[in-house]
Amino acid sequence: MRPADLAREHGISTQAVRNYERDGFLPPAERTASGYRVYTETHASALRAFLALVTAYGHATAGGIMNAVHDDDLDRALTLVDRGHAQLSRDRETLNTVRTAIGHLTTGPAPERAATDWSIGELAHRLGVTAATVRAWERAGILMPGRDRTTGYRVFRAADVRDAELAHLLRRGGYPLGQIATVVEQVRTAGGTESLVQALETWQRRLTERGLAMLDAAARLGEYVRLRP
Template sequence: MNSRLRPADLAREHGLSTQAVRNYERDGFLPPASRTPSGYRVYTEVHAAALRAFLALVKAYGHATAGGIMHAVNTADVERALTLVDRGHEQLLRDRETLNTVRAAIGSLPIGAVPEPAGGARTVGELAHRVGVTAATIRAWERAGILVPARDRATGYRVFRAADVRDAELAHLLRRGGYPLTRIATVVEQVRTAGGTESLARALETWQDKLTARGLAMLDAAARLGAYLASRS
């Protein structure tokens, strides 16, 4: 584990530039490198394991979370690192559950009016809270034609009914899947008018593939992170 490696040695394995490797060290994603008397960085197999772990984590969890995990490990806060990993798995599970719920509902989407829940219509804030987004996001979805709320005749305020809640939940799922607002508006409009669910079904299949890929990436990242932790002991 103590063999000396140059920045170029680490970079070559992943097709990176040596500057990228130095930047990762600077940002705390790799442990600090020792220096030769002339000031050159000296990396080891521990650094190589750290770089493999970081890049695998980026693929599985995204750059910000991957960086947080590596910062935590490199500052000996393993519990924090594991908490971030757990949160990523929790989000994946929630996405799977939401996807399965939407898929199960495709064959029985109501035509015409959707029965209102006991609580009645919702405001912008109430809908945002239910879906787990900001009120600004709800307004952006409305501007994109994804949501078409009614207006309260007395106050002029937007009121969101059961069908709007359904459309917002579908929009949230598809947005997390990387779909642009224009595409989401098309899918939701088809559901809203009950004119067909083929586009929705295709979108869900694509999202299923992405969830599977993310799950597999998490398995690989866990192995790489485990190897890095072992190399530090």
């Protein structure tokens, strides 16, 4: 096969195919005496796997998976796959948590229990973001943590963690901070949740699409791994 043959199947350019080979997402191609690349069904399978992984996990993770496979480090490749599934599961759990919260919201303050207090570092670690990101959410009005009377440090309680989980979910869905602040305020006051419901329905569809994409990517990756020598 020529680069054009692989490119045509996916509607991409021949330069993209060459770039994918250069970056290690495809195995090295053999060369003719005149220097032209010669691809095989193994390369075609690798390209199908990589593009399916991009849809499911994003370009960076897809590239990492293919690089690991080509380094004969299948455990590293599968670890990256596992992390993607773990994030999807976490997003589903957060979505369900928010839906449950909608049914139990009140306009009164959330109960303050010491066992639910989190520091900014602990909350950032829980979400897999930086402390700077949490501070940005606070500046945008998404989070309104209290302060420890002795140290002055931020204290995040149960309601704050819920708001942070919701903010993280919506940010992953591409929503801007201003819109997230409005939605979170609706959650706090229970004063109309139409925007929240619409956001959750949209994100539910995206989670379903991502889950199906992961199934397809797993099948393509499995096919490619079995084709490799």
